[in-house]
Amino acid sequence: MGDDIAAGRARWQARYEAARKRDADFTTLSGARVEPVYGPPEGAEPPGFDRIGWPGEFPFTRGLYPTGYRGRTWTIRQFAGFGNARQTNERYRMILESGGGGLSVAFDMPTLMGYDSDDSQALGEVGHCGVAVDSVADMDVLFDSIPLGETTTSMTISGPAIPMFCMYLAAAERQGQDITRLNGTLQTDIFKEYIAQKEWLYPPRPHLRLIGDLMEYCAEHIPAFKPLSVSGYHIREAGATAAQELAFTLADGFGYVELGLSRGLDIDRFAPGLSFFFDSHLDFFEEIAKFRAARRIWARWMRDRYGATTQRAQWLRFHTQTAGVSLTAQQPYNNVVRTSLEALSAVLGGTNSLHTNALDETLALPTEQSAEIALRTQQVIMEETGVVNVADPLGGSWYLEALTDQIEAEAERIFERILRMGGGTDTEAEHDIGPMTSGILAGIHNGWFSSEIAESAFQYQRALEKDEKRIVGVNRHTSTVSGELEILRISHEVEREQRAALAERRARRDQARVDAALERLLAATRAPESSGNLIPVILDAARAEATLGEICATMGREFGGYVEDPRF
Numbered sequence: 001m002g003d004d005i006a007a008g009r010a011r012w013q014a015r016y017e018a019a020r021k022r023d024a025d026f027t028t029l030s031g032a033r034v035e036p037v038y039g040p041p042e043g044a045e046p047p048g049f050d051r052i053g054w055p056g057e058f059p060f061t062r063g064l065y066p067t068g069y070r071g072r073t074w075t076i077r078q079f080a081g082f083g084n085a086r087q088t089n090e091r092y093r094m095i096l097e098s099g100g101g102g103l104s105v106a107f108d109m110p111t112l113m114g115y116d117s118d119d120s121q122a123l124g125e126v127g128h129c130g131v132a133v134d135s136v137a138d139m140d141v142l143f144d145s146i147p148l149g150e151t152t153t154s155m156t157i158s159g160p161a162i163p164m165f166c167m168y169l170a171a172a173e174r175q176g177q178d179i180t181r182l183n184g185t186l187q188t189d190i191f192k193e194y195i196a197q198k199e200w201l202y203p204p205r206p207h208l209r210l211i212g213d214l215m216e217y218c219a220e221h222i223p224a225f226k227p228l229s230v231s232g233y234h235i236r237e238a239g240a241t242a243a244q245e246l247a248f249t250l251a252d253g254f255g256y257v258e259l260g261l262s263r264g265l266d267i268d269r270f271a272p273g274l275s276f277f278f279d280s281h282l283d284f285f286e287e288i289a290k291f292r293a294a295r296r297i298w299a300r301w302m303r304d305r306y307g308a309t310t311q312r313a314q315w316l317r318f319h320t321q322t323a324g325v326s327l328t329a330q331q332p333y334n335n336v337v338r339t340s341l342e343a344l345s346a347v348l349g350g351t352n353s354l355h356t357n358a359l360d361e362t363l364a365l366p367t368e369q370s371a372e373i374a375l376r377t378q379q380v381i382m383e384e385t386g387v388v389n390v391a392d393p394l395g396g397s398w399y400l401e402a403l404t405d406q407i408e409a410e411a412e413r414i415f416e417r418i419l420r421m422g423g424g425t426d427t428e429a430e431h432d433i434g435p436m437t438s439g440i441l442a443g444i445h446n447g448w449f450s451s452e453i454a455e456s457a458f459q460y461q462r463a464l465e466k467d468e469k470r471i472v473g474v475n476r477h478t479s480t481v482s483g484e485l486e487i488l489r490i491s492h493e494v495e496r497e498q499r500a501a502l503a504e505r506r507a508r509r510d511q512a513r514v515d516a517a518l519e520r521l522l523a524a525t526r527a528p529e530s531s532g533n534l535i536p537v538i539l540d541a542a543r544a545e546a547t548l549g550e551i552c553a554t555m556g557r558e559f560g561g562y563v564e565d566p567r568f
């Protein structure tokens with residue numbers, strides 16, 4: 001064992017030497033030199049060390065890269081969008097000018113549900129929880145003066161993800177960019193919509209058809225673009241425990257792997273396009289353990305169960321957002337402290353990308369000032385605390401490693417439960433996509449996921465009410481001298497203007513071209529799944545300036561809707 005440790009360290013050392021490092025000062029505040037990684041002392045034989053290992057090596061418990069953040073720090077990716085495309089474009093430019101590393105689009109509720117701003121369903125909601133995007137014309141404005149070939153953009157949208165992605169591609173073409181080289185992430189994850197967030201358009205099967213088409217299209221034509229961000233965030237925010245968040249999300253990821261495999265795609269080509277998105281909540285060590293367990297479980301399942309052979313196909317890369325649900329309306333300045341601690345957990349867990357919430361987000365979308373504090377929070381951690389100097393600085397902590405093992409074991413128990421719901425692993429021939437996918441679909445249809453989450457939320461709420469769990473400013477230390485916050489208010493004028501702009505664009509576009517593109521889309525949607533990929537057809541509609549509502553409704557004529565069974 002001692003030799004293995006020495007051999008492992010030598011292997012890590014060779015890879016570290018060969019890797020690119022940032023040109024930075026890797027010493028403590030007092031000037032002391034620190035090693036890029038720490039491990040067991042020479043001659044020690046810690047049991048189970050192969051589960052911990054070295055950064056950059058399977059099972060990647062300690063991170064994906066031998067250099068950790070010495071190679072590259074995480075991407076500061078602040079989720080933003082409000083009002084119309086012009087206002088949001090100004091915010092993006094502010095973020096990029098202030099040191100934000102990538103963009104992340106928040107759409108408004110009508111857009112997330114596939115409605116145009118002039119739809120009766122959109123009334124009163126346009127531009128409120130994000131930006132309104134009706135067609136590629138809005139995309140043009142959203143990214144005005146931001147060359148899409150030079151930034152990475154994340155788009156948080158799932159039901160209408162594919163039409164929105166096509167509008168993004170069409171806008172990039174109009175900027176003169178080579179769309180095959182675009183890099184970014186589309187959320188797309190529909191499983192978590194049925195499980196937690198409840199923003200779907202169609203039943204699961206048609207959504208999976210579209211997602212399969214997208215995975216195939218990106219792997220073939222836009223290899224750097226990540227078509228799926230498998231999301232635990234919304235599951236956690238709905239009330240799940242850390243282990244449930246981890247297990248449901250990874251199970252969803254396995255479901256998409258099975259989808260890719262069922263379409264005959266090469267796992268080593270499509271798996272790097274799957275990335276993840278987690279919550280970082282307030283239990284400092286539990287969150288770090290969750291992130292480390294996530295990497296380990298994913299790598300093992302990808303290699304041993306699904307046959308991924310390259311490191312990139314075994315890597316779990318993830319974005320993190322600090323927990324929106326942990327923010328309080330009472331004494332809102334305390335939220336800066338909460339967010340800092342949650343962000344630190346994410347960083348110590350090795351996040352690849354991070355959003356820090358603003359202190360006022362429990363009340364409204366952030367003001368420019370609160371958005372700046374949120375951004376600066378990440379920069380303080382990155383530039384001042386020294387945590388970026390050492391890869392996985394907490395690796396080997398007895399408490400943390402035990403917690404990592406514990407949360408991993410709990411996740412494995414949940415995977416077994418999901419597999420059983422789908423009929424288990426022994427009847428694989430009966431599963432048209434795969435056993436995990438069958439389990440997930442069964443759990444969605446019978447309400448299992450929702451009721452598990454509801455039960456956890458209930459238990460936590462009860463613990464709060466019994467004073468077993470505590471929140472400063474809410475059930476502890478409630479007296480305060482802090483006053484009211486100025487919050488951002490979106491004027492209803494935005495909706496009027498957006499509707500007027502949409503009417504004007506509808507009037508000046510080539511209507512015959514739009515009609516023909518939508519006809520072709522309807523025909524392609526009606527054709528059997530095996531007859532062709534829908535993405536090029538949707539892209540043509542987007543290029544013709546068909547609106548999001550028109551594209552989604554056209555597919556909806558064939559795909560139909562989905563209503564969840566009521567449950568008490």
Ligand SMILES: CC(C)(COP(=O)(O)OP(=O)(O)OC[C@H]1O[C@@H](n2cnc3c(N)ncnc32)[C@H](O)[C@@H]1OP(=O)(O)O)[C@@H](O)C(=O)NCCC(=O)NCCSC(=O)CCC(=O)O
Binds near residue numbers: 070073317
């Ligand atoms: C993979 C991630 C997680 C991160 O991608 P990024 O491009 O930012 O970072 P990355 O891929 O980790 O790193 C960029 C490049 O640097 C390389 N790189 C990184 N670290 C390195 C190191 N130490 N040594 C050498 N190379 C390194 C990577 O391999 C990659 O290159 P290569 O590409 O060559 O490998 C992606 O999917 C992403 O950006 N996700 C964001 C999702 C998001 O923002 N969602 C918002 C949801 S908000 C929401 O849902 C709303 C919730 C609410 O309701 O509030």
